Amino acid sequence: MKKTILRAVTLALLLLLALLTISPLLFLASGSLTGGGELSKSLGPILYGGDDYAGWKLLPLYPTLRHFVEVLLDSPEFFQMFWNTVKLTAGVLAGQILFATTSAWGLARYRFPGRRQVYLLYIILMMMPFQVTMLSQYLVLDRLGLYDSLWAVIWPGAFSTFSVFLMFRFFEGIPESILEAARIDGAGEFAIFLRLGLPLGAPGILSALVLQFLEMWSMIEQPVTFLKTKSLWPLSLYLPEIGLEQAGLALCASCLAVLPALLVFGIGQEYLEQGIMAAAVKE
Amino acid sequence: MKRSNRKRALWGWLFVLPGFTGVLVFYLVPFLDVVRRSFLNAMGGGFVGVSNYRSVLENEAFRLAARNTLRFALVCLPLLLLLSLVLAVLLQSLLTLPARQHPGILKAARLVKSAYLVPLAVPAASIVLLWRLVFDARGLLNGWIHSLGGEGADWMHTGAAFGVLVFSYLWKNTGYDVVLWLAGLSAVPQELYEAARVDGANRVMCFFKITLPCIRPMAVTIIIISFLNSFKVFREAYLVAGNYPQDNIYLLQHLFNNWFRELSMDKMAAGAVLLSMCILALVLLLEKSWNGAGRE
Numbered sequence: 206m207k208k209t210i211l212r213a214v215t216l217a218l219l220l221l222l223a224l225l226t227i228s229p230l231l232f233l234a235s236g237s238l239t240g241g242g243e244l245s246k247s248l249g250p251i252l253y254g255g256d257d258y259a260g261w262k263l264l265p266l267y268p269t270l271r272h273f274v275e276v277l278l279d280s281p282e283f284f285q286m287f288w289n290t291v292k293l294t295a296g297v298l299a300g301q302i303l304f305a306t307t308s309a310w311g312l313a314r315y316r317f318p319g320r321r322q323v324y325l326l327y328i329i330l331m332m333m334p335f336q337v338t339m340l341s342q343y344l345v346l347d348r349l350g351l352y353d354s355l356w357a358v359i360w361p362g363a364f365s366t367f368s369v370f371l372m373f374r375f376f377e378g379i380p381e382s383i384l385e386a387a388r389i390d391g392a393g394e395f396a397i398f399l400r401l402g403l404p405l406g407a408p409g410i411l412s413a414l415v416l417q418f419l420e421m422w423s424m425i426e427q428p429v430t431f432l433k434t435k436s437l438w439p440l441s442l443y444l445p446e447i448g449l450e451q452a453g454l455a456l457c458a459s460c461l462a463v464l465p466a467l468l469v470f471g472i473g474q475e476y477l478e479q480g481i482m483a484a485a486v487k488e
Numbered sequence: 489m490k491r492s493n494r495k496r497a498l499w500g501w502l503f504v505l506p507g508f509t510g511v512l513v514f515y516l517v518p519f520l521d522v523v524r525r526s527f528l529n530a531m532g533g534g535f536v537g538v539s540n541y542r543s544v545l546e547n548e549a550f551r552l553a554a555r556n557t558l559r560f561a562l563v564c565l566p567l568l569l570l571l572s573l574v575l576a577v578l579l580q581s582l583l584t585l586p587a588r589q590h591p592g593i594l595k596a597a598r599l600v601k602s603a604y605l606v607p608l609a610v611p612a613a614s615i616v617l618l619w620r621l622v623f624d625a626r627g628l629l630n631g632w633i634h635s636l637g638g639e640g641a642d643w644m645h646t647g648a649a650f651g652v653l654v655f656s657y658l659w660k661n662t663g664y665d666v667v668l669w670l671a672g673l674s675a676v677p678q679e680l681y682e683a684a685r686v687d688g689a690n691r692v693m694c695f696f697k698i699t700l701p702c703i704r705p706m707a708v709t710i711i712i713i714s715f716l717n718s719f720k721v722f723r724e725a726y727l728v729a730g731n732y733p734q735d736n737i738y739l740l741q742h743l744f745n746n747w748f749r750e751l752s753m754d755k756m757a758a759g760a761v762l763l764s765m766c767i768l769a770l771v772l773l774l775e776k777s778w779n780g781a782g783r784e
Contacts, residue, residue: 212585215578216596222575223603226659229615230606236618250626258631259621308507315500323504325775330515332771334719336744337764340756341518343748364510394499423611425723426741430748441613445727449620459614470609474602481664482671485709 232261233463236456237272239265244453251449272453276461282443283458290439290462293358293428294421298414300363306410309372310402314384324373327366335426346431357431362421367484368413374483375409376402412480415473422466519764522757530754540758550759553743556736560650561718564657568714569707572662575604576669577695583670601670604663616727620644623652623728649734656724661717665710672706673699708777712770 250257342361346352387397440462447455529536582597622628623643630640641648680698722741747756
C-alpha cells in the first residue's frame with residue numbers, strides 16, 4: 206500500500222515536470238491559432254505599455270488558421286528562409302554521409318601509423334566551441350571565396366568531427382570475425398565497408414544524423430557570422446526579426462519551424478538517445 | 489602476413505583521407521594560422537610577442553564575458569546535475585518495475601522521458617518570441633506573479649536576465665543529462681542492491697553507499713559535456729537580447745561577435761587561442777576519466 210502511494214506520487218511529480226517542459230510548445234500552438242484581434246488584446250500591455258499585464262488563453266475564443274494561411278501564402282520570405290535551412294541541413298548531412306562514415310570506418314577498423322593522433326585530434330576539435338574556430342574558419346572561407354554563400358556554412362559542417370566520433374563508437378563494436386569471414390570469401394575492403402560496415406553501423410550513422418539534423422536546424426552562430434546577405438539567411442535568423450506587432454504571424458512561423466525538427470525527433474528518438482549515450486559512455 | 493598488414497594500413501588511410509583533408513583545410517591549418525596571427529600586429533603583421541594576449545586579458549569586456557561565462561557554468565552545472573540526477577533516479581525506480589504487472593506506469597515513465605528530451609528538438613529561434621512574451625516587464629510571468637500577490641521584475645533588463653538564461657539552459661539540457669544518468673544507473677549491478685537489502689540496508693543507505701559510488705565515473709563525463717553544452721546558451725541570449733545584452737549575460741560569444749564586426753583580428757586570435765587552451769585541458773581530463781573507467 207505504502208509502495209503504491211509512493212509510486213503514484215513519484216509519477217505525478219514526473220508528469221507535472223514533463224508538462225512544464227513541453228508547455229512552451231503548447232503555448233506556441235495555441236498562440237498560432239488565436240486570431241489577430243484577440244492576440245493583440247491579450248498582448249496589449251507588452252506592445253503599448255500601461256499598468257496591466259499580458260495574459261494568455263491556452264484555448265483561443267475564436268480559433269483560426271488565418272495566420273497559417275498568411276505565412277504560407279503571403280510571406281515569400283518565409284519560404285525563402287525555410288528553403289535555405291533545408292539546403293544548409295541537407296548539404297551538411299550529405300557531406301557527413303560521404304566523409305564521416307568513411308573516416309569513422311577507417312579509424313575504427315584499421316591499424317595504421319598516426320591513427321591514435323588523428324583520433325585524439327578529432328575529439329579535441331569536436332569539443333571546441335564555435336568561438337575558438339570562428340576566426341580560423343572565416344580566414345579560410347574568405348580565401349576560398351566562399352564567404353557569404355551557403356557553402357560557407359555547409360563545408361565546415363560537412364567535416365564536423367562529432368559525427369565521425371559517434372559513428373566510430375558504433376563501428377568499433379562490430380565483431381572482427383564477421384569481417385574476417387568476408388575477407389576469406391574474397392570480398393574487397395571497400396565492398397566490406399559498403400555491404401557490412403554501413404548496414405551493421407546503421408544505428409550509429411542514424412544517431413549522428415539525427416543529432417546533426419537538430420543541431421543544423423537551430424544553428425545561429427555560423428550563419429550570423431558567415432552570411433551577410435539576408436536572402437541567404439536560414440529560418441533561425443529570420444524568426445527573431447519578425448516584430449511583436451506581428452505576433453500571430455511570428456507564432457505561426459515559429460510553429461512551422463519546429464515541426465520538421467519534432468518530426469525527426471519523433472521518428473529518431475531511439476537513435477537520439479543512443480547517440481547521447483554513445484558520445485559519453487565508453488564501453 | 490607482413491604484406492597484408494601493410495595493405496590494410498594503406499586502406500585505413502584511404503578511408504580516413506577524404507574526411508581528414510577537409511578537417512585539415514577547414515579546421516587545423518587555419519587554426520595554426522590563427523595561432524601565428526595571435527603573435528602578430530593586426531595591421532602590418534609585425535611580430536609583437538604576447539602583447540595581444542596582454543591586451544585581451546586586460547580588456548574590460550573580455551574580463552566581463554569570461555567572468556559571466558564562468559559564473560554561468562558554476563551556477564548551472566550543480567543545478568543541472570542535481571536536478572537531472574534526481575529525475576533520473578525517480579524515473580529509474582519506475583522504469584525497472586516488472587513490465588507485466590505495471591504496464592501503465594511503465595508507459596507513462598517512457599512518455600515522461602520523451603517529454604524531457606523534447607527541448608533538444610526545439611530550435612532556439614522558435615521559442616525566442618515566447619520568451620519575450622513571458623519575460624517582458626509587462627509579460628506573462630509578471631502577470632502571474634502579480635495575480636499571486638507578488639512583485640515581478642524587469643527580467644530582461646536587470647540582473648534577473650541571468651536567471652532567465654539559467655532557466656533556458658536547464659530547460660534545454662535536463663533531458664540530455666537524464667538520459668546520461670539513466671545509462672549510468674542501469675549499469676549498476678542489481679546484485680549489489682539485493683545483497684545490501686539482505687544485510688538490512690534501506691533505500692537511502694543503498695543510494696549513498698552503492699548508487700553514488702558506482703555512477704561517479706559517469707559524473708565526470710556528464711560535468712564536462714554539460715560544461716561544453718553551456719557555451720551554446722549564447723543562442724538564447726543572443727536571440728532574446730541581441731548583440732549588446734544586459735551586462736550579466738554578456739558572454740564570450742557576444743564579445744567574439746563584436747570583435748568580428750570591428751575586425752579586431754589580433755584580439756580574436758589571442759582570445760581563441762586562450763579559450764582553446766582551457767578547452768584542451770578539459771578534453772584531456774575527459775580522456776583520462778574515460779581511460780580510467782575502461783580499466784576498472
